[in-house]
Amino acid sequence: MRGITKTFPGVKALTDVNLAIMPAEIHAVVGENGAGKSTLMKVLSGVYPHGSYDGEIVFDGAGRKFATISDSETAGIIIIHQELALVPLLSIAENIFLGHETAKRGVIDWFEAFRRAAELLKKVGLKEHPNTLITNLGTGKQQLVEIAKALNKKVKLLILDEPTSSLNETDSNKLLTLLKEFRAHGISSILITHKLNEVMKVADRITILRDGRTVDTLDTSTAKVSEDRIIKAMVGRELTDLYPQRHAKIGETILEVKDWNVFHPLHAERHLIRNVRFNVRKGEVVGIAGLMGAGRTEFAMSLFGRAYGQKISGEVKIHGRKADVSSIPKAMAAGLAYVTEDRKTYGLVLIDHIKHNVTLANLDGVSSRGVIDDLKELAVANKYRKDLAIRCSGVYQTTVNLSGGNQQKVVLSKWLFSGTDILILDEPTRGIDVGAKYEIYSIINALAEQGKAVIVISSEMPELLGISDRLYVMNEGRFVAEMATAEATQEKIMRAIMNSWEK
Amino acid sequence: MSEITVQTEAKPDILRFVKAHIRDYALLLSLLAIMVFFQFTTSGTLFMPVNMTNIILQNSYIVIMALGMLLIIVAGHIDLSVGSVSGFIGAVAAVMMVSWKIDPFLSMFVCLALGATIGGLQGFFVAYHKIPAFIVTLAGMLIFKGLALTVLGGASVGPFPREFQLLSSGYIPDPFGGSFNMVAMLIGAIVTAVIIYFNYRERLNQQEHGLAEEPDIIFYGRNLLIAIAFLGFSFLMARYKGLPNVLIVMFALIALFVFITTNTTVGRRIYAMGGNEKATKLSGINTEKLTFLIFVIMGALAALAGLIFAARLNVATPKAGLGFELDVIAACFIGGAATTGGVGKVIGAVIGAFIMGVMNNGMSIMGVGIDWQQVIKGTVLMLAVFLDVYYKNKAR
Numbered sequence: 001m002r003g004i005t006k007t008f009p010g011v012k013a014l015t016d017v018n019l020a021i022m023p024a025e026i027h028a029v030v031g032e033n034g035a036g037k038s039t040l041m042k043v044l045s046g047v048y049p050h051g052s053y054d055g056e057i058v059f060d061g062a063g064r065k066f067a068t069i070s071d072s073e074t075a076g077i078i079i080i081h082q083e084l085a086l087v088p089l090l091s092i093a094e095n096i097f098l099g100h101e102t103a104k105r106g107v108i109d110w111f112e113a114f115r116r117a118a119e120l121l122k123k124v125g126l127k128e129h130p131n132t133l134i135t136n137l138g139t140g141k142q143q144l145v146e147i148a149k150a151l152n153k154k155v156k157l158l159i160l161d162e163p164t165s166s167l168n169e170t171d172s173n174k175l176l177t178l179l180k181e182f183r184a185h186g187i188s189s190i191l192i193t194h195k196l197n198e199v200m201k202v203a204d205r206i207t208i209l210r211d212g213r214t215v216d217t218l219d220t221s222t223a224k225v226s227e228d229r230i231i232k233a234m235v236g237r238e239l240t241d242l243y244p245q246r247h248a249k250i251g252e253t254i255l256e257v258k259d260w261n262v263f264h265p266l267h268a269e270r271h272l273i274r275n276v277r278f279n280v281r282k283g284e285v286v287g288i289a290g291l292m293g294a295g296r297t298e299f300a301m302s303l304f305g306r307a308y309g310q311k312i313s314g315e316v317k318i319h320g321r322k323a324d325v326s327s328i329p330k331a332m333a334a335g336l337a338y339v340t341e342d343r344k345t346y347g348l349v350l351i352d353h354i355k356h357n358v359t360l361a362n363l364d365g366v367s368s369r370g371v372i373d374d375l376k377e378l379a380v381a382n383k384y385r386k387d388l389a390i391r392c393s394g395v396y397q398t399t400v401n402l403s404g405g406n407q408q409k410v411v412l413s414k415w416l417f418s419g420t421d422i423l424i425l426d427e428p429t430r431g432i433d434v435g436a437k438y439e440i441y442s443i444i445n446a447l448a449e450q451g452k453a454v455i456v457i458s459s460e461m462p463e464l465l466g467i468s469d470r471l472y473v474m475n476e477g478r479f480v481a482e483m484a485t486a487e488a489t490q491e492k493i494m495r496a497i498m499n500s501w502e503k
Numbered sequence: 504m505s506e507i508t509v510q511t512e513a514k515p516d517i518l519r520f521v522k523a524h525i526r527d528y529a530l531l532l533s534l535l536a537i538m539v540f541f542q543f544t545t546s547g548t549l550f551m552p553v554n555m556t557n558i559i560l561q562n563s564y565i566v567i568m569a570l571g572m573l574l575i576i577v578a579g580h581i582d583l584s585v586g587s588v589s590g591f592i593g594a595v596a597a598v599m600m601v602s603w604k605i606d607p608f609l610s611m612f613v614c615l616a617l618g619a620t621i622g623g624l625q626g627f628f629v630a631y632h633k634i635p636a637f638i639v640t641l642a643g644m645l646i647f648k649g650l651a652l653t654v655l656g657g658a659s660v661g662p663f664p665r666e667f668q669l670l671s672s673g674y675i676p677d678p679f680g681g682s683f684n685m686v687a688m689l690i691g692a693i694v695t696a697v698i699i700y701f702n703y704r705e706r707l708n709q710q711e712h713g714l715a716e717e718p719d720i721i722f723y724g725r726n727l728l729i730a731i732a733f734l735g736f737s738f739l740m741a742r743y744k745g746l747p748n749v750l751i752v753m754f755a756l757i758a759l760f761v762f763i764t765t766n767t768t769v770g771r772r773i774y775a776m777g778g779n780e781k782a783t784k785l786s787g788i789n790t791e792k793l794t795f796l797i798f799v800i801m802g803a804l805a806a807l808a809g810l811i812f813a814a815r816l817n818v819a820t821p822k823a824g825l826g827f828e829l830d831v832i833a834a835c836f837i838g839g840a841a842t843t844g845g846v847g848k849v850i851g852a853v854i855g856a857f858i859m860g861v862m863n864n865g866m867s868i869m870g871v872g873i874d875w876q877q878v879i880k881g882t883v884l885m886l887a888v889f890l891d892v893y894y895k896n897k898a899r
Contacts (some may be wrong), residue, residue, distance in 0.1 A: 307785060332787040346785050347777035351845050360775055361786035363768040370767050375712060414786065 004043055004055035006036075006212075013039045014053070014212045021157060021190060024183050028191045028199040031209035032234055032461065033177060037192050040209065041159050044190075045079040046072035060156070071415055076156030080146045093117035093130035093316035096149045109119045109321065120148040123376045124178060140171030147178065158182065159190045162293075176202045194239060194291045196227045196498055227498065228491075235461065235490035242252040243466030244442045247449070250469065251282030254335075254453045255319070255422050260314035262302040262477075268310060273299050276314070279373060280422065280453040287485070288457045289493050296457045299339055302425045304338035318422070332361070337420035341427035341457070343404075347411040350400040354392060355381035357399055357410050361418040384413035388443060394429030397429040405436025412443060424455045429463065443469050461490045475500045530839060530854050533887075537858060541865030545579060548868050549861070552743035555736070560671065560815060562860035563749040564589065564808035565827065566853055569834040570760045571801035573852040576835050577764075578794060579777045579844025580629060583828050584621075584643030589809030590824025592618050596810055597660035597819030599804045607667040615806050621647070622753065623795065630794035644828070652821045655836035661818030661868050670752075671815035674745040684745035691737020691746075694754075698733070699726050749811055756804075760849045771836015773797060777844030802898040830859055833880070837887040858883070 014036045021027050031037050043047050044057060046066030057064045064084055066072040067115050069079075093113050102113045111372050117130035126144040133294040134142060143163055150158055159180075164172040172195075177188045177203060193199060198205060206218045208230060216233045218225045256279040263272035272295050280286045301308035305328030316323045318334050325331040326455050327355070340346035357365050358381045366377040375396055382396040388409040399410055408428060410503060415423060425444070429437040444467060458464050464471055464485075471488050473481040473496045481496035541549045548554055570586050575582050592614050599610040606819045621643070628639045660666075678683045706722060709715040717725075722850070740746055764770040775783045776790050784790045808827070838855030840847030859880060866876045 296645070304785075305787075329784065329787045329789065338785065340785065345779075346781050349775050349782055349845070351778045352775065356771065356775070360771075360783065360788070363771060367768050370769060372766055372768060372771060374766075375708070378712070418787070 004040065004053055004057075006039055006043055006048065006053040012212060013042070015216050017209070017212070019207055019214065020045075020217075021188050022204075024186045024188060025204040026183055026191060026202050027266065028188045028193065028203035028206045029209065030193065030196065030199060030206060030230060030234060032459075035209040036212040037209055038161060039212075041079055041161060041190070041192065044072070045069055045077055045159060046214050047079075073153055076154055077159065078150040078153055078155045078157070078160065079159040080143070080150065082162040084139075084142050084146055086145060088135040089133060091131050091133055092121070092128060092137075092145055092148075095128075095134055095279060097146060098149075100152065103340060116152070117148070120151050121145075124148045124149060124326055125174065128162065128169070138171075138445055140167045140174070143167065143171075144178075145176060155157050155187060157188045157190065158304055159192070160445070161192045161304070162194070163191070164193065164195060171476075172198065172214075194497075195501060196230055197501065199230070200225070200227065206230065210234060227245060231303055231498075235494065242438065242462070244438065244445055246285070246445055246467070246469070248283060248285070250284045251283050251450065251451065253279050254318060255280045256317040256320075257303065258315040258317075260299065260303070260316075262298060262309035263311040265500055271477065273302060276477075276479050278479060278482075280455055282451050283448050283454055284470065285448050285454045285456060285468045287464035287471045287472055288455065289461055289464050289471055290474035290498060292459060294474045294497075296474050297426055298428055298477075299474070300338055300457060302457070304328065304336055304424065307338070312336060331448070332418060333421060335421045336424070337361075337415040337418060337422065338424045339415055339426060339428060343407050343411050347414075348399045351398065353396045353398050354385065354390065354402075354410055355395040358384055358395075358413045358417055361414050364415065365419070378419060381413075384409075384417065388413055403436070405432040405439065408436075408440060409433060412440075416447075421451070421452045422453045422455070424457070426457045427459065428456060428459070429458070461493055465490065475498060516719060520716065520718055520721060526839065526891070528849055529890075530837075530858075534854050534858050534861065537861055537865070541861060541868075544867040546867055549865055550739065552739045552741075554864065554868075555739045556743050556747060558857075558860055558864050559747060559750050559753075559770055561864065563671075563753045563857055564811045565830050565834060566753055566856045566861065567804055567811070568801075568808045568827065568831040569838075569852040569856045570849060571755055571797070571804035572831045573760070573835050573838070573840060573847050573849055574764075574773055574797045575640055575801055576832075576840045576842070577634070577777045577844060577847045578773050578797055579780065580794070580797075581832065582625070582636065582640045582798070583832075584625065584640040584647060585801065585805040585831055586824040586827035586829075587644045587647035587651065588618060588621055588802060588805040588824070589812060589827060589890060590822075591621075591651040591654065592806040592809035593819045593823045594651040594654040594660070594821070595664070596667075596813055598654055600664055601660050601662070607664050611667070611810055612672075614810055615803050618806020618809070619799050619803040622798045622800065622805070626795040626798025629798060630791040638680075648825075651823070655819060655821050657745070657821060659818050659820045661816075663814060665808075668814050668817055671747075671811050672817075673748040675748065675751065677745055682742075684741040684743075687741040687745040688737050691733055691740070695730050695733040695737075698729060702726055702729075729862055751806075752811075757849065757853055764849050765876035769793070769796075774845055777846070779845070830856070833884045834859055837884060839891055855887075858887075 004014050004017040005012070017040055019029070019037065019040065029037050029040070038387065043053050046069045049067045050065035057066070059077065064075060066075070087098065090098070096117050097113055102109050102116065104126065114130045121130065123130065124147050126141055126142045126148065127142065128137065134145065137145065147158070163175055168173065176198060179191065182189060191199070191203065203220055205220065206225065208215045208218070210233070218229070224256060258277050260273055260276040262273035264272055267444050276299060290296050298308050302312050303325065305325055306312050307328060323334040327336055351358065353376060356379060359377050363372065366373055366380055384390065385392065385395055390406050390409045390413070392406060399407055428444070429440050432440065444454055444456065456464065456468055463476070465488060468485050471483050471485055471493070472479050473493050474498045476502070478501040483492065514812070530635050538549060568589070572582060572585065578707055595617060599613065600607050625639050625643050628634045630637045638865045668848065675686055675690070676683045677686045696871060706715060772788050772793055776788070776793055780790055809824060812823055817821070834856035835852045836842070836855070837858055838848065838851030838853070840852065862880060862883065863876065866879065871879070
């Protein structure tokens with residue numbers, strides 16, 4: 001891949017990225033969240049068709065112009081996404097041959113299908129009958145089915161996006177060994193991962209992306225590459241005045257959580273959040289750092305009226321008193337607010353206008369005996385429109401037509417109007433351009449100055465370092481480190497995450 | 504990210520305003536067009552006082568159920584059981600009043616409560632067990648169709664006591680006597696005055712806060728049309744027997760539901776829930792309770808419709824209520840409700856019900872067979888929804 005540049009409306013996701021994969025090599029692509037790894041892979045696999053990006057892709061000595069995913073698959077490039085794309089209620093064999101059925105004139109030859117499926121399963125080392133339903137397999141085995149599916153398509157280059165993020169140690173090792181076997185058979189792999197210890201184990205070469213640019217390509221065979229070297233390259237960026245000045249006036253502890261445990265809502269045996277303890281003080285901005293899938297959102301949502309998970313246990317104290325947060329209305333009454341990371345799905349009623357969205361969480365505040373005072377509601381909406389500088393044609397503008405930053409301000413308005421004093425902001429600047437980010441940071445500062453406690457969950461470490469007073473680092477459902485922002489660095493955070501894995 | 508900037512400070516422009524609200528008017532205009540069409544094809548029968556009264560009586564129970572169905576559809580659900588439930592309640596009413604000789608008013612009260620309970624039972628499964636409303640109410644449809652048969656023992660039960668019949672066949676009494684019903688005309692005039700007064704007061708309020716978007720000419724024209732329609736309608740009614748009791752009940756319910764949907768927190772929450780259930784839930788709103796509540800309301804309205812229908816026929820038959828749910832659902836969708844939830848207006852559903860009702864009435868007078876009536880009604884439903892979707896997509 002040469003000189004790949006990909007622009008989204010308002011954001012340059014990739015700038016002049018180069019990536020060269022040799023035959024029979026395992027190539028790791030690393031970088032922070034949002035560095036452009038996934039975008040690059042989507043360009044390579046034809047998810048973004050030729051013409052939607054600049055630059056060229058040369059594969060097997062020929063320039064390629066993939067218009068669809070099936071074009072790239074025909075060429076032998078197969079991508080396995082982080083979220084597995086298997087049909088849960090179909091069998092292994094059915095999934096492997098989905099779209100490429102062993103059929104004559106539309107009639108499936110099941111005997112042949114099972115025979116070949118068994119062959120492929122043997123290659124990937126999965127000891128399951130091809131008739132087994134996907135839903136009965138663990139994530140690790142499902143991953144192997146995905147790989148078997150790829151092998152069936154005559155793969156030459158296998159792309160794995162965070163393949164081990166949901167696997168345990170044994171399964172991860174198995175998978176990595178498999179990649180080495182493939183390498184021996186001439187199949188190259190691109191491994192996208194956050195886990196540098198895995199990278200060190202298997203990768204022949206490592207490409208590091210940062211802010212949509214290739215920073216470095218390291219060869220593990222010629223030079224001794226250390227994790228520190230990689231981390232530095234991943235995060236090496238100056239903190240400039242992207243963040244407004246903070247003058248924190250921190251008061252007494254408002255929220256205290258002890259021994260918080262949460263299990264997966266469907267799979268009761270999966271222990272997602274383990275013994276989390278933390279606290280926030282008045283006027284304080286506390287950041288929760290971590291990689292995607294660390295359990296931050298799950299933690300926040302479980303705290304907010306058990307909106308996520310089951311078998312939740314632990315103690316919550318608000319203003320020093322035990323608080324009941326067992327339902328969303330109760331959590332809100334106790335003073336909690338949760339601003340979701342996915343504002344389109346969980347934050348806004350997109351088909352409705354700003355005014356109705358702003359008052360949704362506190363309709364009682366604009367009504368008496370259940371009858372809404374239209375003018376009062378209007379005044380409230382206009383007040384927040386002005387205070388938060390929501391750019392719109394008027395409060396009757398439908399929220400679906402607003403830009404990301406302004407949508408976020410509408411969601412914030414909703415929670416500010418609800419009058420809660422502990423705000424959990426989950427990825428508050430995701431999908432928002434730089435200018436609007438600054439405004440959101442200023443709002444967060446203003447809130448803290450008013451004496452509210454603000455908890456910010458973010459995958460962008462510079463952001464957390466720029467806006468928070470204190471940081472918790474989360475990994476695999478645990479809080480693995482706590483540090484004052486003044487003493488924190490990106491390296492320290494990364495190190496804390498990596499250490500917790502290696503344990 | 505591009506900002507959408509629409510200039511609203513500009514002087515209200517009549518044409519632009521009409522264009523922006525064309526969908527609001529299109530429905531009403533369609534109803535008028537259909538009425539005028541049938542006025543000609545039935546050589547003037549449609550607008551005859553006796554026929555207008557008939558249209559009201561024939562459609563009252565559909566309109567009443569459409570009010571509840573609109574809430575259900577706006578919330579993102581559906582209720583297929585309303586026809587069966589109304590038939591079942593009619594049967595229970597007949598057994599109570601005719602066979603057991605229980606006081607008609609007590610019986611009516613018990614029937615409404617029973618309807619609400621049935622709705623609540625279905626709502627319980629939909630709201631708290633997340634079983635799709637389609638399935639729950641499909642089961643309800645079968646169950647209550649069967650129970651109606653059982654209660655009646657397979658035969659028709661009637662006639663009802665006089666007091667109960669008055670629900671459908673009674674009229675507001677006219678103390679003045681004479682062939683022209685002065686009371687009907689008076690009530691018509693008072694209602695017209697009240698509506699126009701409220702419209703005017705709201706307009707003043709809007710103007711005070713610089714919110715009045717509607718150009719003057721359209722505001723006055725709209726109110727003039729309302730006055731003509733209401734007074735003209737009262738005049739027609741007055742020339743026959745006056746205002747049917749059912750009309751009063753129906754009108755009161757329409758007013759109540761318009762108020763609920765536009766002015767109350769409950770109404771707002773229903774729309775929000777239909778628009779985005781997850782976001783609504785995360786805003787601290789008890790969506791389960793809300794869903795349960797609208798099914799209770801639907802059940803009570805279905806019961807009321809069943810009573811009105813039974814009173815009108817003066818007999819409870821095992822076939823009562825058969826297929827009502829289809830007319831009710833069709834009325835909501837013709838009226839602009841969206842299958843995806845979050846969108847729909849009470850007035851739309853009412854007009855939708857009358858579009859269906861006038862077509863039934865007009866085609867029957869013309870002598871169109873029941874077979875072709877179905878074909879034409881189906882086509883109108885398809886066309887109405889298609890146009891709605893088409894223009895919505897185009898507007899994007």
